[in-house]
Amino acid sequence: MSTLPFRDLRLDAHGRLLLTDLNGDSHVAVTPVRAHPISAPDEGLSLVGSHGHELAWVERLSALPDGPRRLLEAELAAREFHPTLKRLISVNTFSTPSTWRIETDRGEVDFVLKSEEDIRRLEEGRLLITSTHGVQLQVPDRWALDKHSKKLLERFL
Incomplete structure (x- = not known):
């Protein structure tokens, strides 16, 4: 003990x-x-x-x-405020900075992704995405996202 x-x-x-x-x-x-x-x-x-x-x-x-x-x-x-990204609804441009409209476990929100470097790849398909305001969004398994979300996300990876 x-x-x-x-x-x-x-x-x-x-x-x-x-x-x-x-x-x-x-x-x-x-x-x-x-x-x-x-x-x-x-x-x-x-x-x-x-x-x-x-x-x-x-x-x-x-x-x-x-x-x-x-x-x-x-x-x-x-x-520790790390909302979970459930769905990527839209992005205003495929270059950065870009504004993302997403659905999280706490509701829908818009945030700005400053650069591709703000998407951190972790083990086993996990991602940590940091907004310009410093809020870190977690993606537990990027492969489990819906087809539309994966397509949009792949443009930044």
Whole structure:
């Protein structure tokens, strides 16, 4: 059985993460940061203090007790906004920058793709597409998209 890398983790009165480290020191406004958010989201989580220094390292998020794990999952969900692209409806031009109309798991949206380099190929047909506003859209399996979406997407790959 592994030991916790901290004594306590909770929210303060202002809704910020409060960490009590193994030495008993309290740290306010702690930020959880995944080491590998895309390829291994459960492995390696740094708890970073307000001055940017790591306060604790969590080997596996899933290995934590329910309370701290749920707290960290909620904080990460609030920080990590990665809608899933379900369908590519249209593009205004096949050169970049181009405006894309897409359907995501959160509804339809328009976004601007600045360059082809903003489409990152990951393993097994996965893609990560970054808009000009920094929103990262995930495509879990580009081969599973409908025929029209695949045709439009191929023009940029």
